[in-house]
Amino acid sequence: AKYESNCPKYLNKRDIHPAATDPKLVSDSATLDQKAMDLIHKVDLMFLSTNSGSHMDTNHRGGSPGFIRCLPQEGGSTQFVYPEYSGNRLYQSLGNMILEPKAGFCFPDFETGDCLFVTGTTEILFGRDAAEIMPRSNLAVRVTITAARHVASVLPFRGDTGEFSPYNPVVRYLATEQAASRADASDQNQITAKLLEQTILTPTISRFRFSLSNAATFKAGQYVTIDASEHLDFGYSHMRDDDPRSLNDDFVRTFTVSSPPGLPPHPSKRLADDEFEITIRKVGVVTDLLFKHGLKKGAEFEVGIKGFGGEFVVEQTEEKPVVAFIAAGVGITPLMPCLTSLELGSLRLLWTLRAADIGLALDMIENAQELARSLTLFVTGMDFASDDDKRSLKNVEEHGVRIEYRRMEKGDLERLMPEVRRWYICTGTGQRSAVLQWLSGQEVLYEDYNF
Ligand SMILES: Cc1cc2nc3c(=O)[nH]c(=O)nc-3n(C[C@H](O)[C@H](O)[C@H](O)COP(=O)(O)OP(=O)(O)OC[C@H]3O[C@@H](n4cnc5c(N)ncnc54)[C@H](O)[C@@H]3O)c2cc1C
Structure with a gap:
């Protein structure tokens, strides 16, 4: 069998x-x-x-x-x-x-x-x-x-x-x-979101702000499911040699909401009631579409929203105050909406980032200065770092961030084990399997971006 x-x-x-x-x-x-x-x-x-x-x-x-x-x-x-x-x-x-x-x-x-x-x-x-x-x-x-x-x-x-x-x-x-x-009510209730703004953070990562056709009700750590089929689904096509994958693609994609919801008891919301943000890397057809339209000034662009879901919330409890978050690249997004409700002195953040993506770290530190002391950055790809990247790295270091110019190792986690009560992971699958082995016996929660 x-x-x-x-x-x-x-x-x-x-x-x-x-x-x-x-x-x-x-x-x-x-x-x-x-x-x-x-x-x-x-x-x-x-x-x-x-x-x-x-x-x-x-x-x-x-x-x-x-x-x-x-x-x-x-x-x-x-x-x-x-x-x-x-x-x-x-x-x-x-x-x-x-x-x-x-x-x-x-x-x-x-x-x-x-x-x-x-x-x-x-x-x-x-x-x-x-x-x-x-x-x-x-x-x-x-x-x-x-x-x-x-x-x-x-x-x-x-x-x-x-x-x-x-x-x-x-x-x-x-x-x-x-x-x-x-005439079916469920079809009429299809929610749409209007793209309001794109903020470029690195050459391949941007933050997008949307407003919904009704109030955005999501919890910190949840993802939004976007349906871009209206723009990309050309109905039928016998052969699409240029893009054969699109024949069987529903153009439905998931992205963590990176803005805080501001629900009580942490009314930290900085956006309007109907707004939310996602922070995404341009990797394929749907992200490409958003990057193209985000930069077109004045043009209205809407996508379908299938809803919010997921339960990957970074939390500290009285019994478990010290938590660690291990991220790679845009895997940092689930932490973003939780920052305002965390006691940052009890957060250990280990983040692997390519030098070319340093703009994402700088933006985060500038928005939450106290995060600098909790953060160890593992920077890779220095061979491809531009002068701008090097300046940003220096800037990040001056904020008090510890920077290691190497990959994360088992010892980096072992050092934290005595104090950390719960580990959160959001990395690619390869790094995650290594980290899960290193953390054997520890309390671990992870988000999977490769659904
Ligand atoms: C819960 C969850 C939360 C997420 N949150 C975020 C987030 O906050 N930010 C973020 O940037 N991403 C996030 N992601 C990942 C994101 O959903 C995917 O990267 C998504 O597929 C991007 O859509 P796309 O159409 O642009 O890329 P796709 O076209 O779906 O391509 C995705 C990947 O597949 C590869 N690929 C494309 N075509 C092929 C092919 N024919 N054969 C093999 N490989 C191919 C691409 O190179 C790319 O690496 C999240 C995923 C999940 C499940």
Whole structure:
């Protein structure tokens, strides 16, 4: 048997608890009755089993409740369609469907314990074909049901709804349903944010200030999920040789809010009620879009906001006053909104930064002078440092920051272990695995930027 981990990106959280089963067959037909179709339109998770001829594979698909849509039926077998969001790019299930266009599906109802078991023939819809049936989709699967059993109370567990994945796009209705979906309240409530200002901090890092179409309610340490599909999703395209990845890209991205929320008891907010900031590095298509528009003076630019989420809050408690934060590059952002509520004398900040990014450290120190004494900077890339970078480094040092011109080492953390009660990490995956090993046995929390 082979196991490859599945991507949790589109999974909504649930608290699962055991429940007694009392299975009863509700229906047994390839033409679904209304109850079975209602179940499909209710679920936010389904499982699918495909096979390549020699191997079987079971996988899941998650989304907002209702992301799988039944086609209107005029007798005969029912068909349903679901969008393929950008995933782990392995295309295991889709690859199998090309070899063997048959699949088994299971739609669990976590509330009632009912389950709909389906087998069907599959058809992968690419580009124009996907968009024609399910507008704004580049890739979708249409299933023609060959057998279905709806069984009540069959699941030996129930699941209470928890936090929704911030990555889930809004439900993409079928072209035939669009009129109905326009009247749907959830679509009308889509929030947008207007880009107000870009502040350049380093050649590749800038701070962006946005105002929301309603009040910005987020907690320190949370991220905002931005949907830039309106600007980047060109609907369908059979081939995009210039940017093949965009074919399967939803243009939904996550960035830590770097401004403090100013909720009681720390009313430290310096922005208007409807504003928030993100501090980002230009690395790809969505960040590039923001950098392009931020610098265009006077031009209005808006992006969709899917919401705020996450729980990576840097906190000091009476029992655990001394905390350490280990950051690399823009991994410093989760600390930024927490600074005003922390006792900085009891913060140990170890931050790895390229010399070319020193402007980010200087900006932070100038906004929170007391932070200088808590900070040790590990500066790399001095060979590429410009005269400006060297001046900024000197300036940072004059504020009282300790600067080491080398990588962080195990000894740097060991020295702090006797006093530090909790460690927070926000670095790339490579550095994080090393740090986690060094901190074995310690209380550690980390944020993952490589979702
Ligand atoms: C909870 C959370 C908080 C975050 N907070 C921040 C933050 O505060 N600031 C910040 O700067 N970032 C943050 N990130 C990271 C940010 O979300 C990603 O960098 C995001 O992907 C940027 O979007 P993009 O479209 O500009 O880049 P993408 O196009 O998504 O590219 C991202 C990376 O993938 C690489 N890439 C692009 N195309 C390919 C390809 N075909 N094959 C292989 N690799 C490719 C790019 O070179 C780049 O390194 C956060 C991420 C998470 C999960």
